[in-house]
Amino acid sequence: MRIFGIFAAIFLACIAVTGQTADRWNDLVLDETTPPQVLALYGEPRIYRDSTLHVYDIQPLLSADTAKRNFETGEWENAKGHKSIMLTFTMDNKLRMIFATPENAGTKTLENLCGGNWKPAGQDLVKDFRAEMSSNPKPVPTVPITKKWYQIYAMTPRTFCVADILNEIPNSVLPIMPIYPGRVGIITMVSRAVESKAKSKTAGKKLPRKR
Secondary structure, three states: OHHHHHHHHHHHHHHHHHOEEOOEEOOEEOOOOOHHHHHHHHOOOOEEEEEOOOOHHHHHHEOHHHHOOOEEEEEEEOOOOEEEEEEEEEOOOOEEEEEEEEOOEEHHHHOOHHHHOOEEOOOOHHHHHHHHHOOOOOOOOOOEOOOOEEEEEEEOOOEEEEEEEEOOOOOOEOOOOOOOOOEEEEEEEEEHHHEOOOOOOOOOOOOOOOO
């Protein structure tokens, strides 16, 4: 029991150092962190405004309410290891989106983030996520990365995650996940609390009735 306690303490210490767990980016926790807590972390934002919650790559996955100005967004520059960070809250003061541009973060930063279950994105992130959300998700094959920028994505029961990666060695083949070549350019984390509950238009085509 004592040995177990020591290993548990080491594990928790590692989590505290890396600061990355499934629904957390450093000290920020989706659906939990509030604006006063962010002010204590980063100080006054450069901009704070009423806004929509717009995520270009996966907007069709989000509810219609995200297109309304029912949100508040703060932006900070040079804040605790970030070139910039933008945080969006609902009117009940819960953090719903993190859009961060970290300073020189390698892809190992993502190892424990969003469950570490990162996959290379195809041409359409919405299709990727919907396939992931299906009852029988298909395995994503390992593919060569040939662009200077590429995307990987992951999902948890609470979070959609997308990372834009600056590929410093184009044409390299993806190694064993979750480590990818390059460094993190942008990390986007969106709470699934704002996920659309409407069914996909492509889901379940009905068979024609017999006459």
